[in-house]
Amino acid sequence: MQELIERIKHEGIHVGGGIVKLDGFLNHQVDAALTERMGAEFVARFDGVLSAAPTKIVTAEVSGIPAALATARLLDIPMLYARKHQSSVMTDVYYFAQATSRTKGGEINLLISKRYLDESDRVLIIDDFLATGSTIRALASLVEASGAELLGIGCVVEKPFERGRDRLEGFDVPVETLARIEFDGDVLRVY
Amino acid sequence: MQELIERIKHEGIHVGGGIVKLDGFLNHQVDAALTERMGAEFVARFDGVLSAAPTKIVTAEVSGIPAALATARLLDIPMLYARKHQSSVMTDVYYFAQATSRTKGGEINLLISKRYLDESDRVLIIDDFLATGSTIRALASLVEASGAELLGIGCVVEKPFERGRDRLEGFDVPVETLARIEFDGDVLRVY
Numbered sequence: 001m002q003e004l005i006e007r008i009k010h011e012g013i014h015v016g017g018g019i020v021k022l023d024g025f026l027n028h029q030v031d032a033a034l035t036e037r038m039g040a041e042f043v044a045r046f047d048g049v050l051s052a053a054p055t056k057i058v059t060a061e062v063s064g065i066p067a068a069l070a071t072a073r074l075l076d077i078p079m080l081y082a083r084k085h086q087s088s089v090m091t092d093v094y095y096f097a098q099a100t101s102r103t104k105g106g107e108i109n110l111l112i113s114k115r116y117l118d119e120s121d122r123v124l125i126i127d128d129f130l131a132t133g134s135t136i137r138a139l140a141s142l143v144e145a146s147g148a149e150l151l152g153i154g155c156v157v158e159k160p161f162e163r164g165r166d167r168l169e170g171f172d173v174p175v176e177t178l179a180r181i182e183f184d185g186d187v188l189r190v191y
Numbered sequence: 192m193q194e195l196i197e198r199i200k201h202e203g204i205h206v207g208g209g210i211v212k213l214d215g216f217l218n219h220q221v222d223a224a225l226t227e228r229m230g231a232e233f234v235a236r237f238d239g240v241l242s243a244a245p246t247k248i249v250t251a252e253v254s255g256i257p258a259a260l261a262t263a264r265l266l267d268i269p270m271l272y273a274r275k276h277q278s279s280v281m282t283d284v285y286y287f288a289q290a291t292s293r294t295k296g297g298e299i300n301l302l303i304s305k306r307y308l309d310e311s312d313r314v315l316i317i318d319d320f321l322a323t324g325s326t327i328r329a330l331a332s333l334v335e336a337s338g339a340e341l342l343g344i345g346c347v348v349e350k351p352f353e354r355g356r357d358r359l360e361g362f363d364v365p366v367e368t369l370a371r372i373e374f375d376g377d378v379l380r381v382y
Contacts, residue, residue: 021282029269030271032260032267032269089212101278116214
């Protein structure tokens with residue numbers, strides 16, 4: 001997605017350790033119009049699986065929510081976000097999986113209420129980053145645990161050098177990413 | 192907003208202690224089409240301040256994001272969400288405020304990068320709940336700390352019995368809420 005690639009090139013902040021902050025339009029301040037166009041791009045990329053009539057977009061809080069919501073709205077289906085943080089009102093029964101987060105440090109818990117996902121659902125996962133694939137794999141395993149059918153996985157930005165795509169091969173679904181970042185030594189390459 | 196009132200009446204789950212879970216369309220599974228109409232309703236309610244040309248929608252992660260994003264998209268301005276959770280990539284300088292969360296237990300930190308909010312901004316705060324007003328007041332104090340002008344505060348659901356509105360009086364801006372919930376003993380009343 002050329003517009004996104006340009007934004008990353010011009011506004012991405014390399015903070016070291018292979019981490020690029022996109023806080024200007026993706027992860028803190030959110031460009032609502034760009035987000036809408038990302039949603040449209042995901043809809044176009046998943047054209048091949050739309051005949052299976054997805055029923056839910058699944059993402060993880062926090063920063064996957066905008067792109068997931070835009071995609072859900074364009075497909076006229078609900079968006080469901082896995083919770084990472086417990087609260088006293090989480091009184092349902094949940095599907096539970098763990099992922100490793102490098103930026104948050106350590107393990108994160110992902111929970112989806114059994115009330116909102118079951119074997120009648122067909123799911124597209126949409127999230128912001130595909131890096132090591134740990135979070136996406138945890139989301140996909142939640143979908144699998146529910147008995148729902150996983151139709152595809154879409155991420156805004158992929159970091160191919162962290163090989164997340166390899167960890168998703170077992171799910172045997174299309175994986176679409178809108179931009180990729182690599183490092184040539186210290187030089188950021190976006191494509 | 193009648194549609195929202197009906198959804199709360201039919202799908203709200205009273206878990207005790209004056210807390211109503213709206214996980215079916217607002218706080219876990221998100222109804223993307225309803226969210227869009229909430230955004231349109233906020234735009235209509237804030238008609239009186241739109242002549243001041245808001246530059247940013249400000250909210251708090253997580254559950255304020257969908258309604259805030261919908262409003263931002265309709266006004267064609269960015270949405271900025273205060274972070275609650277530290278991560279290793281938070282290398283900017285931040286405005287910082289604390290709020291008390293009953294459902295999360297204890298104090299929560301709210302941070303907004305100085306890079307994305309300053310005295311040139313005019314802000315609408317949009318969030319999901321106005322209960323005790325603690326989170327909204329913290330957001331408003333972040334806006335104030337940045338030197339930006341606060342134009343108004345909009346929340347999806349108000350719990351008037353927790354008197355959050357009283358705590359916002361000092362900011363002297365319009366406060367708009369799309370539905371209100373009260374309890375008559377154990378009976379939920381929505382209006």
